Amino acid sequence: MKRLNRYLCTKMLHTVVKHTGSRYLVSPLPLWNPTPCVLRGKIRLYGTSTTNPIAVGDKVTVTNGVIGAVEPRKNYIIRRSTNLSRQEHIIASNLDAAYLIVTLALPQTPWEFVDRFLITCEAYKIPVVIVINKIDIQQKLVSDGITRFKEVYEGAGYRVWESSALTGEGVAQIRDAISGQVSLFSGISGVGKSSLINALDPQLALRTGILSDFHLKGKHTTTFYEMFPVAGGFVIDSPGIKGFGLVEVEREEVYHFFPELFKVASGCRYSPCTHTCEPDCAVLKALEQGVISTERYQSYVKILEEEGGKYR
Numbered sequence: 001m002k003r004l005n006r007y008l009c010t011k012m013l014h015t016v017v018k019h020t021g022s023r024y025l026v027s028p029l030p031l032w033n034p035t036p037c038v039l040r041g042k043i044r045l046y047g048t049s050t051t052n053p054i055a056v057g058d059k060v061t062v063t064n065g066v067i068g069a070v071e072p073r074k075n076y077i078i079r080r081s082t083n084l085s086r087q088e089h090i091i092a093s094n095l096d097a098a099y100l101i102v103t104l105a106l107p108q109t110p111w112e113f114v115d116r117f118l119i120t121c122e123a124y125k126i127p128v129v130i131v132i133n134k135i136d137i138q139q140k141l142v143s144d145g146i147t148r149f150k151e152v153y154e155g156a157g158y159r160v161w162e163s164s165a166l167t168g169e170g171v172a173q174i175r176d177a178i179s180g181q182v183s184l185f186s187g188i189s190g191v192g193k194s195s196l197i198n199a200l201d202p203q204l205a206l207r208t209g210i211l212s213d214f215h216l217k218g219k220h221t222t223t224f225y226e227m228f229p230v231a232g233g234f235v236i237d238s239p240g241i242k243g244f245g246l247v248e249v250e251r252e253e254v255y256h257f258f259p260e261l262f263k264v265a266s267g268c269r270y271s272p273c274t275h276t277c278e279p280d281c282a283v284l285k286a287l288e289q290g291v292i293s294t295e296r297y298q299s300y301v302k303i304l305e306e307e308g309g310k311y312r
Contacts, residue, residue, distance in 0.1 A: 017227040056225040057093040075124040080245030096181035105141045107190040115299040116244040122257035135162040152293045165199040179232035189240025
């Protein structure tokens, strides 16, 4: 109790490490001392238009167990629900890196989901690594798909790693990379995020789903966003995401967040250019020449077409 009082009865800066609705855990990082807090009502009511006024990773001031203010974020990853509510939700903030965990079969991560996640990381200048997890299973089922996936995304300038919580492949590489950083692990349900974190630090023993003998698909077990100390850094585990609607991205800006498109777009004859039908479009020329992949370009066009291209 004395230790709790020392940290929460004195006004100081903390990092939110977990939130479960109206209750939060905070810690004065890099010291790991999670302690419970509540949120002052004024912030909850007026602070933001998102479903969560405070996200894991936020820097907050705490006095007597009450969060009084949220510091400006250096970055964040935000998504809009793809259901009828269309609500916006901040996944995590103040990140040094994001790791998008994917599987190409059982379950299959949609390429468009990958692209939408990458757009958000590009928009807020968050370094991102794509990790093909359960690689031992993936190589048996979709070896050609792995080759093509890596060609497309490495060709676009992204790092694509392979990992397996079961065999340990790639775990050391990830462990070295996350040291000293605040990192987000995200992806759809069943790709093995929590299992991978357990492989990085077995002492955590995070709850994971049992694989179905038929589907080889993990059950959705992570319920809340939560940060853990892992391998000399801090990792945010997140619930599986079903859809990733874009927020704060205008139609004319979308190509900015496809690095391979942006790289050649300066050669277009007209400005602005939608890169869909204009004459002497450098992007379309690069597409014909195979410099830009068909898969990535199709994602770009689909995003332009949705909802009139507005995401604000």
